[in-house]
Amino acid sequence: MAGLTPVADALAKVLDGAEPLPEEWIPVGEADGRVLSRDLVSRRTQPPADMSSMDGYAVRAADLPGTLPVAGEAAAGRPFAGSLAAGTALRIFTGAEMPAGADAVVMQEDVKRSGDTVTFAAAARPGQFVRPKGLDFSEGVPALSAGVRIEPRSLALAAAMNHASVPVHRRPRVAILSTGDELVEPGAEPGPGQIVSSNALALAAIVRREGGEATLLGIVPDRLDATLAAVRRTRAEGHDILVTSGGASVGEHDLMRQVIAEEGAEPSFWKIAMRPGKPLMMANLSGLRLLGLPGNPVASFVCATLFLGPLMRRLAGRSDILPVEEGAVLGVDLAANDHRQDYLRATLAESNGAWVVTPSPVQDSSMIRVLAEADALVVRVPHAPAAAKGTRCRIIRLAR
Ligand code: AMP
Ligand code: MG
Numbered sequence: 001m002a003g004l005t006p007v008a009d010a011l012a013k014v015l016d017g018a019e020p021l022p023e024e025w026i027p028v029g030e031a032d033g034r035v036l037s038r039d040l041v042s043r044r045t046q047p048p049a050d051m052s053s054m055d056g057y058a059v060r061a062a063d064l065p066g067t068l069p070v071a072g073e074a075a076a077g078r079p080f081a082g083s084l085a086a087g088t089a090l091r092i093f094t095g096a097e098m099p100a101g102a103d104a105v106v107m108q109e110d111v112k113r114s115g116d117t118v119t120f121a122a123a124a125r126p127g128q129f130v131r132p133k134g135l136d137f138s139e140g141v142p143a144l145s146a147g148v149r150i151e152p153r154s155l156a157l158a159a160a161m162n163h164a165s166v167p168v169h170r171r172p173r174v175a176i177l178s179t180g181d182e183l184v185e186p187g188a189e190p191g192p193g194q195i196v197s198s199n200a201l202a203l204a205a206i207v208r209r210e211g212g213e214a215t216l217l218g219i220v221p222d223r224l225d226a227t228l229a230a231v232r233r234t235r236a237e238g239h240d241i242l243v244t245s246g247g248a249s250v251g252e253h254d255l256m257r258q259v260i261a262e263e264g265a266e267p268s269f270w271k272i273a274m275r276p277g278k279p280l281m282m283a284n285l286s287g288l289r290l291l292g293l294p295g296n297p298v299a300s301f302v303c304a305t306l307f308l309g310p311l312m313r314r315l316a317g318r319s320d321i322l323p324v325e326e327g328a329v330l331g332v333d334l335a336a337n338d339h340r341q342d343y344l345r346a347t348l349a350e351s352n353g354a355w356v357v358t359p360s361p362v363q364d365s366s367m368i369r370v371l372a373e374a375d376a377l378v379v380r381v382p383h384a385p386a387a388a389k390g391t392r393c394r395i396i397r398l399a400r
Pocket of ligand 1 (some may be wrong): 200
């Protein structure tokens with residue numbers, strides 16, 4: 001069908017001109033979920049010296065087997081003063097520095113201690129149970145790359161490299177506006193013909209999970225003045241993105257195009273060749289990126305997954321921005337697809353070591369419950385041929 005924008009083209013337009021936000025320094029302990037704005041170079045070498053990886057005895061391998069006098073002791077944080085003389089052994093514990101002269105550790109289970117001597121029945125391999133200096137990382141060498149989203153493991157690495165603070169990109173600030181005369185806030189009493197607004201809370205949760213700051217602007221009625229006022233206020237407050245839901249199709253009350261026109265801008269696109277979520281809009285209102293999502297809850301969610309997520313990750317400075325597609329096996333037969341790229345809500349179950357994905361038989365884009373129960377979206381490209389149960393397909397897992 002003419003006039004529909006392919007998903008990939010729409011995404012390219014959403015990302016057009018988007019640059020990572022400016023750098024700021026934050027305490028390393030607050031860096032979980034933040035994105036490094038430059039490579040993190042180690043400030044230390046780890047281990048800082050050769051270290052024992054066992055409780056046992058440090059020796060010169062050439063002295064074994066045999067019975068040796070115990071020259072002293074080394075423990076984590078308490079190194080042995082001096083070097084190990086030939087023909088002696090040192091009592092040593094995990095994490096202790098190896099004394100100069102020693103080249104191996106024999107674990108305590110493999111020796112016989114009696115008074116001040118220790119007997120080694122077997123030979124030792126030089127280097128055994130020794131972690132060499134710099135095994136993990138070395139001073140001056142980058143060990144975490146710009147664009148990495150810090151999680152507990154990379155946070156531990158940054159701390160171990162002795163960074164008290166780390167350079168990250170500022171978080172994207174995202175405002176969320178619901179449009180529609182029919183909407184009331186959760187917990188309110190809906191009047192005749194009204195429904196509870198659910199999109200905004202889901203969008204705010206997505207924004208936070210993507211490492212952004214979410215501001216809920218509430219609901220505006222389908223009126224140009226109210227919508228325009230909300231948009232102008234948002235821009236004045238310095239948000240990076242305004243996400244709207246509703247008012248994006250061609251119906252009489254659909255205002256987002258008018259709002260964008262009033263702001264002297266042109267929407268970047270209008271209808272996307274995808275299902276759910278055909279109407280979608282992007283405009284740049286002097287620095288504020290406006291992303292107009294459809295009102296249908298499933299369409300709003302899927303469009304947020306496909307477009308808002310990547311845009312936020314780009315602004316946040318991440319190097320990995322696209323939704324991850326994985327392989328799975330179809331649990332049912334699927335008919336041939338039409339001209340729109342399909343994102344079918346589906347459940348996943350493991351069977352004989354493979355992930356089997358079963359789309360819900362009903363794919364209405366208003367159905368929040370089906371969405372909440374789904375584990376994945378099955379991606380079907382435009383004009384995909386019929387696919388039989390048991391054949392491979394592509395999925396995007398949904399976060400739990
Ligand atoms: P619209 O895009 O404004 O034409 O809305 C499409 C459908 O989504 C309508 O049935 C709306 O009632 C519904 N809808 C719009 N906004 C929301 C919202 N914030 N939460 C839940 N449903 C909504
Ligand atoms: Mg509406």
